[in-house]
Amino acid sequence: MEAKTLEAKLIQDWHKNGECPEGAIPIVRSPQKRPRRKTSFFSSSIQPDVDLGNNHESDGYQKTGCYNLECPGFVQTNNKLSLGGKIEPISQYGGDQFELRIYIYKDKQSGNWWLRIHEIDVGYWPGSIFNKLSDRADTVSWGGEIVNSGSQGHHTSTEMGSGHFPGEGYGKASYVRNLRYVDESGAINDASPDNVVRSVSRPECYDLQMGDLTNYGTHFFYGGPGFSDKCK
Template sequence: MRPESSQPELIQLWHKNEQCPQGTIPIRRTPKHYNYHPNNPSLFHNKLVGAGNFTHEYAVADAVLDENCYGGQASVSVWNPKTELTEFSLSQIWVGSQSQQGSNTIEAGWTVNPRRYHDNMTRFFIYWTGDNYKSTGCYDLDCPGFVQTSRNFAIGSAIPGTSIYGGMPFDITITVYKDKKTGNWWLMVQNLVVGYWPASLFKGFADGASRLTWGGEIINRKSAGHHTTTEMGSGRFSSQGYERSSYFRNVKFIDSSNTLRDPVDLIQYVSNPQCYDLQFMNNTGFGISFFYGGPGYSARCP
């Protein structure tokens, strides 16, 4: 199955100078000073406290499904949130399930992550794990796993357009879907099929996924002795609406017949509503949609 998208292809900055020849794929150059750090990206709502006493904070919508699903989709607005040097801010879709080895997740979205990428640019990224982030999985193409098939998309590269306050929002549509014949999980961005995660990477996806999540996440290290100033989404609370708040629209899951459907009774999960929040939209013409995000440290968020 390849769900349809009417959006144009996402043109990346490197396209201005070069294109990859047939039979090759683009790989982001790694600086000499690059120090690989998995940085425990999304721990799937686990408020894990690790070395340095940091926490993960979320504003997300969960679909815990009665039936296994075969993927998810949504359009997410792209922003460039302020992010402290040793932290990250991301917005993504999680596709997950459980096995005896722990949580299996596939993740795809955009992030600002200075510690990993050594800049403050908004980048498209992927992540996967087959054992609850213990010994398997990685960002982007940092380890064997994701098989890229497109020569026109560089995973980990900067997204050329971001939304502007008061202007027209810019969003991208992300789809993760399972090929029922092979068991592989495919990634599509806009109308471009990028590649797949082989079925052999996971122990808990044989019958599909049991959980889908859409939304935002940050790391809070309290480096200045108070809540971080790292922003989530646009850096504005959900009440500020379409031109200033970040959003997910047309949130869908893929059922066992490979049909895109609206999830029923999404569960809102906001770990620290004083600092980041989420509210569902009503009667927008965008299907199931929500605003989310926030500024972090403020008078409301001490």
């Protein structure tokens, strides 16, 4: 049991129509507001979001909070990858599984927080925009998030991950593996399962469970379908 790694030449839909010239960057544009879904590894979508420390999510995304390049802050430096764009190939339910290696780390000299996908430095969040992260992070979060708004009196039908519950396991549920963090010396450390706190707000809609696969390091399965008979 081993997933395939999406290698350095990551493919996105817009590549079929060409590439950005030097000095330009790709930006995903949509006429409609997209559902708020964080980091769905199963569908291989790049949607990074970092707590800037200025409470930009404090009102539950009613007036504040945004992702990718939808608000000022993140400085994209790479013209090959579009934040918010789908990456191909994608994992298939019960079929081939594909993985992304994602890193967020602080450059000590500049104080900027860089986003790296595989070996590609996509861009950075300037250190100057942070309050809590101006020095270092005190917690690291992995997983998914749904913002339930405008769903007409019932829970949103937005899927998290593959849209299937973690109990279905490998090949069917989304997962995050090899949880690691960079310490103040710059060394990469494995996250101990004893220090990972499980946090689930609506387990009848989306859930999370720690995994027991060998050679996957500290890892977990997560996700769910959203609105259903049990998730009202």
